[in-house]
Amino acid sequence: MDEKEWDVYLSGEVHSNWREEIENATYKENLPVQFYSPVTDHEKSDNCGDKILGEESNKFWKDHKSAKINAIRTRTLIDEADIVIVRFGDKYKEWNAAFDAGYAAASGTPLIVLHHPDNTHALKEIDAAAYDVAETVEQVVNILKYVTSEQL
């Protein structure tokens, strides 16, 4: 049998290094996976609109311009992903993580959700749309290992 190259988009929490953990573990295993993500530098992602297109005095439009520039990147990468993995952290509302999950679900792209069991009830609609719900990075890596390379 031949082996497919998989494109995986990592959405959600930007305040921990879960992306690097997944990426490192996956590369160590030499899995046929490419990872993509939004711009995770909070400073850049909040201010790209003002920095590139000029300052806005109104905060709503400042946020709007930055969000629209970021959306070019995120929409395109989600559209091309084979798998979308969404991580919900505990500190922030992370509505955009939930937005990405809805976007992936409507597109028919397999969704893996990663969160602490404390959030199970609040995330039940999103968990129900997911193919798998993981609690740890290790579980996510093991799903990728099995799905892409038949190793358990």
Place this chain on the structure above:
Amino acid sequence: MDEKEWDVYLSGEVHSNWREEIENATYKENLPVQFYSPVTDHEKSDNCGDKILGEESNKFWKDHKSAKINAIRTRTLIDEADIVIVRFGDKYKEWNAAFDAGYAAASGTPLIVLHHPDNTHALKEIDAAAYDVAETVEQVVNILKYVTSEQL
């Protein structure tokens, strides 16, 4: 010119009567709009899985079964809507509101978001995907009046 019947889906917050306010104001104006919503009775929506298909001891699967039954209703109604209106409240995380917004955006359905300006920064990605961002129910009703009936 002829007049279209518009199907509008009201997603999000279930702890205030914003849906009834929009519905009443719209009917008073005699607008050509039909409203649809998820099951907003929290008790029912949390327990429909256990009640219909049998009790689960594991809380994750209890939530899962209820969420899947609710999803039949919500997915279908969002898929058929001409406009999706999503209300974010202040008390709860309402990740499923954000999920519905992402689902509507990926489906190309016009999205109106309704929330307090305090949440502007946290909701910037979702606002950027919306056609309009309103702060009050009255604004939403006026958008519907203008869009469906050319009245300002």
Place this chain on the structure above:
Amino acid sequence: MDEKEWDVYLSGEVHSNWREEIENATYKENLPVQFYSPVTDHEKSDNCGDKILGEESNKFWKDHKSAKINAIRTRTLIDEADIVIVRFGDKYKEWNAAFDAGYAAASGTPLIVLHHPDNTHALKEIDAAAYDVAETVEQVVNILKYVTSEQL
């Protein structure tokens, strides 16, 4: 809120009266549901090809012609359904029930599966694609009642 008319397609087992049970229970509750089904008269569905287009000596082509005529009906009705319900019985292989389930899943149409728990392991891929897995007709009726009319 307004109420949608729901189109429900009943696929699978033709050797019991489960369709009539669902239909009768649903009508008794006055639910906003329309039911559609394949031709369930086994004799007709097996012989329509020969009867209409002329006899085939070769059994493969006799089956083929009948199956193609039936497919005009079944594909169209599944394509238009809001919900597809698939019943697996115990006596026959019912590969065409599984085929319809796959067809509905690929089309993104919500799927409800109805079967005895003895078949859980053999049907696990199909159950995993379903929104709900029911064991009794009564459960299916209660799902329809809740999803279409918010009654529990």
Place this chain on the structure above:
Amino acid sequence: MDEKEWDVYLSGEVHSNWREEIENATYKENLPVQFYSPVTDHEKSDNCGDKILGEESNKFWKDHKSAKINAIRTRTLIDEADIVIVRFGDKYKEWNAAFDAGYAAASGTPLIVLHHPDNTHALKEIDAAAYDVAETVEQVVNILKYVTSEQL
């Protein structure tokens, strides 16, 4: 004329070596074909859910979790296939083979079915959705040889 690389997904029976036979014969002919398949190690495919995400006491959910992980792989590979080949064996019900056939048919992907003539009547709806119905591995290889390389 130029030559296309073809992606072929091999679905169905996991209790014989029909996949290897097709693969070996095709490679011997040096055909421009890549083969993909589900995880065919029964042990792994049944237990991946428990192994990766933790044990379930309830058998339904154990099956459900494994099936959902497997679905990430199978859906993606079927979605990307140019041709889906489905093998029905004699011993098991293989409803998931029929499910994959329905999924491929709804996606418009050309389908080749491989089964013993004894099953012709039971498989008539699926055969009718197929481009070709083969009885032997050799026939399947010859179809691939002709379709991809114009050799008869």
Place this chain on the structure above:
Amino acid sequence: MDEKEWDVYLSGEVHSNWREEIENATYKENLPVQFYSPVTDHEKSDNCGDKILGEESNKFWKDHKSAKINAIRTRTLIDEADIVIVRFGDKYKEWNAAFDAGYAAASGTPLIVLHHPDNTHALKEIDAAAYDVAETVEQVVNILKYVTSEQL
């Protein structure tokens, strides 16, 4: 069970009254079918471009303009049809009948082809794309009767 209203598009030969025969037989049976067709008045369909938009000296553009006006009607009606029936006559090349068959096939709309067996070899690709191949109007009517109303 409920009964669907079926939209049927009748494409192809315009030099015999096969459309009226199907329509009359179907109405006599009181079947739930609506029929649609191209403009079948040859004179009108050839000259509508010049008549409406002004005369062309160049014959290619005269044909082009008429064909484009006719295409608004035919494309829209085929796009909305549940079933497309294409009749090939013997006198003319009727390439546009074959074009409509290809259009319906690519759209996934069930196709019934009606022609004399003498044309079987020349029409083999189109017959292979059809759900059914009929030789007489009566057979077509019987297919419609069975498919829409379960009567054999």
Place this chain on the structure above:
Amino acid sequence: MDEKEWDVYLSGEVHSNWREEIENATYKENLPVQFYSPVTDHEKSDNCGDKILGEESNKFWKDHKSAKINAIRTRTLIDEADIVIVRFGDKYKEWNAAFDAGYAAASGTPLIVLHHPDNTHALKEIDAAAYDVAETVEQVVNILKYVTSEQL
């Protein structure tokens, strides 16, 4: 043959009464056509954003908000139209008319363009995407009469 109800969207110039002329002529002929249009009151369409959602000091965002509200109406009506008719006048740039033409073309909706021959060269890409190019309102009415009712 049965007769379809046609939905026609009238896009473009808002500074002459071409819409009313088409509508009146069509109703006089009793054609099965429903007409839809953007909000054509220039004052309303420019200021709906400020009036409904609050004043913007920045002119770009004032225009942006109004345009987004108008887009809910125009996108939805174009998406549902069977035919899109776009009128280019002489006084203004009417880039939004050209935008609507591109939108209709990408959606596969038949497009009729109405403009003075002086603009033929400047509009050549749009004319090439159109099914018909008319110079007068009378020609447009005659196309609708022929396409919907077979009358020449």
Place this chain on the structure above:
Amino acid sequence: MDEKEWDVYLSGEVHSNWREEIENATYKENLPVQFYSPVTDHEKSDNCGDKILGEESNKFWKDHKSAKINAIRTRTLIDEADIVIVRFGDKYKEWNAAFDAGYAAASGTPLIVLHHPDNTHALKEIDAAAYDVAETVEQVVNILKYVTSEQL
């Protein structure tokens, strides 16, 4: 500017060497074009069904089986083509060329038609669906040269 690799499918007449002429001229110019075609060996394409899957006594089914095998190749290659070129010859009815044109049109794939002006009236619907209508192989090559490489 960068240069795209173009995939071109050559459909239609199999009784002259027009494909080789286009291919040779294009390669001489070193254009970024890959060519694909159906199996053009008439003998093979008529008999592949019998040869691979066993002889049919009934001529209809013999043709049917061969046509279905050929369809795996032709549908896939047309689906992936950037441009479909269809050549109508004078000797045969070539309904399958017209079928391919309809298939390409419904898929939104740019279509170039190549035929003698004598057939203009009979081919007017297909010409109207085409982006260009050529009379000679040289014209087709020049279109490809211009479209892919900006050379006139």
Place this chain on the structure above:
Amino acid sequence: MDEKEWDVYLSGEVHSNWREEIENATYKENLPVQFYSPVTDHEKSDNCGDKILGEESNKFWKDHKSAKINAIRTRTLIDEADIVIVRFGDKYKEWNAAFDAGYAAASGTPLIVLHHPDNTHALKEIDAAAYDVAETVEQVVNILKYVTSEQL
């Protein structure tokens, strides 16, 4: 994280060297971007129809033939683009730039618009459909740098 290759289509004004400026600046930064454009040689693009397919006496059809040949190139390249950038100049009406913007919007492809602020009011519908509105080439380059390479 891995890096995607981005395909960017540059539509609109052909009377200044804005395309080269973007291309040069982007290559200097070594960004993972490929650029595509229409044929920008005005002479060629106006006359390709006559030059390749023979002279037309009627100016409408001369323009039509050229526009259709150009459309093969432009539609295909826009369909494959990850980002469409449309530049509106001041001298010409550039309706085809607006047409391309509408085409991209309907296809869901992220759109960046580049124009002088003087045109803000006239372009408000198109700006509202865009992800970003830039006034200078430098801003466009900075958007590409950020979106494709996370550099601000």
